[in-house]
Amino acid sequence: MKRMDIETVVVGGGPVTSLVVLKTRHPRDGEASEQLPIRIGPVEATAISMGVDDSTHDRPMTHDLMLDTIGRLGSSLDAVQIVDVRGTTFYAKLLLTNANGARVEVDARPSDALALAVRAHVPIFADEGVIEAASMPNFDAVKRDEENRELERFRDFLKDVSPDDFKEQQHK
Numbered sequence: 001m002k003r004m005d006i007e008t009v010v011v012g013g014g015p016v017t018s019l020v021v022l023k024t025r026h027p028r029d030g031e032a033s034e035q036l037p038i039r040i041g042p043v044e045a046t047a048i049s050m051g052v053d054d055s056t057h058d059r060p061m062t063h064d065l066m067l068d069t070i071g072r073l074g075s076s077l078d079a080v081q082i083v084d085v086r087g088t089t090f091y092a093k094l095l096l097t098n099a100n101g102a103r104v105e106v107d108a109r110p111s112d113a114l115a116l117a118v119r120a121h122v123p124i125f126a127d128e129g130v131i132e133a134a135s136m137p138n139f140d141a142v143k144r145d146e147e148n149r150e151l152e153r154f155r156d157f158l159k160d161v162s163p164d165d166f167k168e169q170q171h172k
Helices: 042-052 062-072 110-120 128-134 139-159
Strands: 002-010 018-024 035-040 076-086 089-097 103-108 124-126
Touching: 002 042, 018 042, 018 110, 035 042, 035 110, 035 128, 042 062, 042 110, 062 076, 062 110, 076 110, 076 128, 089 110, 103 110, 110 124, 124 128
Parallel strands: 076 124
Antiparallel strands: 002 018, 002 124, 018 035, 076 089, 089 103
């Protein structure tokens, strides 16, 4: 599992799809951050955005109600995990500790899990297989790799160049 943060939430409408983009928190040395886009509905995107922004309302919204219920039952939400992807459908789990101290896993939609995670300020994790299967290409890393290859080709060229190659050719 890799620790993730919410990088972007797009609340779409009409032909524009809604999605949330997760980004690895601490990539390993030499690795670029990985991005995991998850397509969700506009209502779900709004719910996540409201949690990210710490928006408050006169009455509890669904995810606020759920988090309050978990707490009043003596349980706590410890983390959420994106555990699988099949086609374009992602699967998540809520990791809870109940009143007796036992760990409990609850199946959830990723959008609901993320909406709860941002409200509870708990870590978000994604399975490495899910990231590998569904992550976006890291265009910055691709650009850096291409620049490094170009620089290496230039260095190779310079190895074969001598000052005589730059002398003006004399015409007779």
